[in-house]
Amino acid sequence: MRKKMKLLLTAVLVVMSLGVLAACNSESEANNSEKANEKETSGSLTISGSSAMQPLIAAAAEEFMSQHPEANIQVNAGGSGTGLSEVSEGAVDIGNSDVFAEEKEGIPADELVDHKVAVVGMAPVVHPDTGVTDITKEDLIKVFTGEIKNWSELGGADQKIILVNRPDSSGTRATFVEFGLDGAVPAEGVTEDSSNTVKKIVAETPGAIGYLAFSYLSDDTVAALSVNGVKANDKNVQSGEYPIWAYQHSYTKGEPKGLAKEFLDFLASDTIQEGLLTDQGYIAATKMEVKRDAEGNQSKK
Incomplete structure (x- = not known):
């Protein structure tokens, strides 16, 4: 009987030892995993x-x-x-x-x-006092190539049109030229390196027009133009009805x-x-x- 008790006690101790080892290994693996994650998310x-x-x-x-x-x-x-x-x-x-x-x-x-x-999406944007809210693509091309020079020619205010462009390296410019101007080369005007600066200039300059990503149209400091009667919004971009994206x-x-x-x-x-x-x-x-x-x-x- 005493021999059986010793064997049983020994077995219990072995099981407990294995459990402790397993817990230590698990904790070690968790620590190693945590350290690996820390390494991945640093630098x-x-x-x-x-x-x-x-x-x-x-x-x-x-x-x-x-x-x-x-x-x-x-x-x-x-x-x-x-x-x-x-x-x-x-x-x-x-x-x-x-x-x-x-x-x-x-x-x-x-x-x-x-x-x-x-x-x-990207939209042509104008100073809020321009008096124009919609433009045909044909007229948009004429505006940016310098053929139309005053907003009064489009039913807007009697203001000289001031073009605000991005440089040739700009992807916003490339997208706008390809899908907004059908590849027509914009006339010379003001050229700015950043969209933030374009927005600021258009907002502060009567008669100005530029182009911006929708992500810059969070306030009413500039006005986005509809193109061919299609509003510049997410829904129309998703459906493919609005072409400049x-x-x-x-x-x-x-x-x-x-x-x-x-x-x-x-x-x-x-x-x-x-x-x-x-x-x-x-x-x-x-x-x-x-x-x-x-x-x-x-x-x-």
Whole structure:
């Protein structure tokens, strides 16, 4: 009997020891996993490019960093051409663009990986006192090529038209020229590097007209024009009825790794796609009823 009790006690001690070892291993694995996660969410990330994307990416970066204090993400604008050039050269980790890399001359598109973050509409915008709310595409082209020089020619105020453009490197300009002006080259006017500056100049200059992403139309300091009677809004972009829109691309040189991959995964998450993205004036690519290829051809999904 005593022998059986000793055997039973020994068995109990063995089981308890195994349990303690298992708990220690589990705790060790959890600690290792936590350390690995900390490693993935630390470090620095540099992003540049599209000013149309900057409000979204900057806001997403702030939210990401609030969740991961060890991560540092710097978001710069400079235009789509700058973003594509810098990411292809390895100067930044992510290059944002309103246009496909294949559309930019001198960019090694085959070396870049496209991450379509969102869709944004773009609208011609005017000073609120212009007196014009709708414009045909034909007249829009005439305005930007300098054929129409005064708003009174379109039933508006007797004001000289002042053109406010983005530089050639701008993806917003490329999108507006291709889908708003049917490829017509804008006449010379004021040229500004950022959408924020375009908005400020148009808002403060009677007779001014420029073009902005919907994400910059959160107040009434500038007025967006309807084109051919179609309002510049998300619904009309999604249906394909409103033509001036672009994908918002985040490009990486090769497949993303580490912090770059984690941030891009965050941009694709419901937190951004169903929340921040919409709040910032963008459209989730998944909600589009039409699609567009690198040649600019639009078709139903």
